Amino acid sequence: MTTYQDQVAAEATIAGAAWGKLFGAAMDAIAGCFARRETRATAAEMIAGLLAEVDTRNCWTLAEALGHPGPHRLQHLLSRARFDHERAREEIARLIVREFGGQDVVLVADETGDAKSSTDCVGAGRQYSGAIKGVGLxxxxxxxxxVTASVRVVIDRVLYLPKDWAADEERREAAGVPEEIMFATKLRQTAAMVENALRLGFQARWFAGDEVYCGRDLxxxxxxxxxxYAVGVSHTYTVTDGTGHRWKARQMINKVLPHQWMRMRTGHGTKGTREYDWAWLDVRADDTPDNQAADGEGTSVLVARRHRYTGELSFFRCWSPEPATLAQLVEVICRRWRIEETFQLGKTFTGLDEGQVTCWNxxxxxxxxxxVASAVLGLTTAATTTTGPAGPARLVPLTCPELVRILRAFVLTPPVRDAEHTLYWMAWRRHHQAVARACHQRRHALHDQP
Known part of the structure; x- marks a missing residue:
């Protein structure tokens, strides 16, 4: 056990140094996006504070943990401070490109939702979200x-504005939505993000997504x-075979003979190696751009994945400009699953779904x-895993959750919890809650009057 502890101690030292280097590089990259250095220092505090061990993450809880006398500095940073957040996002993306060092990248798109209690929140409306398991506000x-072989980081995000919300001038003005932001489908938003990522220097050859992103225009x-690309499609998705006949995906895959299914390893989980049966069939491409010849369509196939025990089938439409093997397509499809891990990481450790904000800025x-916090975590984990000494056979590689525990124990400033500060915040919080309750009661009384 002492050998294992020595290994963990060495990794903790390497991780602390890597975190400090990458966090400093991230803050240096966005330094020019702030009009004042005080605002820049508050942003650095907030990013580090998102990783602090607190029950929930919002301006009140983070300000208390950071030792501030109130949430006003953080609220000012989010809403009114002079800060070019679009330029900052691009600078962080360029930093990630440099850290990748030319590795082959798969661009993966997916969406996530946060439940809200009012349509006054920017972009809030009744719509479907897998995160809330159905349709809701x-x-x-x-x-x-x-996503590379060893790293996965979110590099861009766009808030989806439902059509009725985007057309409501009163709500747009109240939430501060810029005039140039109009309604756009998720597929158009995704295409714009992909184009921007390539412009910023990502060396990508593939795109992956689920059924939402299988639209022909995208x-x-x-x-x-x-x-x-390798995008998921439904069982009823229609494809065209080489003879021109149209088939639903579940019908098309019946042409695969039993011996043509191939079992492939798709990764490792807590319960061991994950393996599925895979097969593919040639289909005609239906998305040839106007500037490309129809006879140069590359490799267009329908890929099926079958669960080795239950026999459950999943389908993926794939196209490659060059000849591709089934193993290559399976690797791209499997990398799509990694974005789910980034969502879980962001929601668990960096407050991705806890902002409680209502306005655009x-x-x-x-x-x-x-x-930023998630990206630095992912890059630090990769740097520690690749540069650290080889671990014993009975230690799994360092994971992001373990890295967060290391940072909280040895690197990050612990939350302020002395008695005087805690009592001050209890009094501040209860007073403002009482004021808010009185305001709500007066508002309800005014609305109830004839």
Whole structure:
């Protein structure tokens, strides 16, 4: 056991140094986006504070943990401070490109939602979100992640504005939505993020997404950008075989003979190696851009995944500008699952879904700070795993949750919890809650009058 403890101690030292280097590089990258250095220092405090061991993450709880006398500095940073958050997002993306060092990247898109109690929150409306397991009042944001063999980080995000919300001038003005932001489908938002990622220097050859991102227009845009894709499709999705006949995906896959299924390893989980049966069939491409010849369509296939025990089938439409093997397509499909891990990491450790913000600037900045914290965590984990000494056979590689525990124990400033500060915040919180309750009661009384 002493050997294992020595190994963990060495990794903790390496992780602390790597975190300090990468966090400093991230703050240096966005330094020019702030008009004042005081605001920049508050942003650094907030990003580090998102990783603190607190029950929930919002301006009140973070300000208390950081030792502030009130949440006003953090609220000012989110809503009114002079800070170019769009430029900051691009600078962080360029930093990630440099850290990747030319590694092959798969761009992965997915969405996540946060339940809300009022449509006054920017972008909040009744819509479907897998995060709330159905249709409800929520905000939905589309995220784009860059995934390599060892690292996965979210590099961009866009808040989806439902059509009725985007057309409501009164709510737009109250939430501070810029005039140039209009209604756009999730597929158009995704295409814009992918194009921007390539412009910023990501060396990507593939795009991956679930059924939401299988639309023909998006796939055509990806081909125009020179990317291959592997997107999920439903059992009823229609494809065309080489003879021109149209089939639903579940019917098309019946053409695969039993011996043509191939069992492949798709990763490792807590219960061991994950393996599925895979097969593919050639299909005609239906998304050839106008500037490309139909006879140069590359590799267009329908890939099926079958659970080795239950026999449950999943389907993926794939296209590559060059000849591709089934193993290559399976690797791209499996990398799509990594964005779910980034969502879990962000919601557990960096407050991705806990902002409690209502306006455009506040949402953009809170999500940016969560993105920065998650990106530095992911890059630090990769740097520690690749540069540290080889671990014993009975120690799994360092994970992001373990890295957070190391940072909280040895690197990050612990939350302020002395008696005087705690009592001050208890009094402050209860007073403001009482004021808010009185204001709500007066508002309800005014609305109840004839």
């Amino acid at each position: 929520c905000q939905v944001a589309v995220h784009l992640a860059a 796939r055509r845009n990806l081909r125009e950008l020179g990317l291959g 506040s949402w953009m900045r809170w999500s940016l700070f969560s993105l």
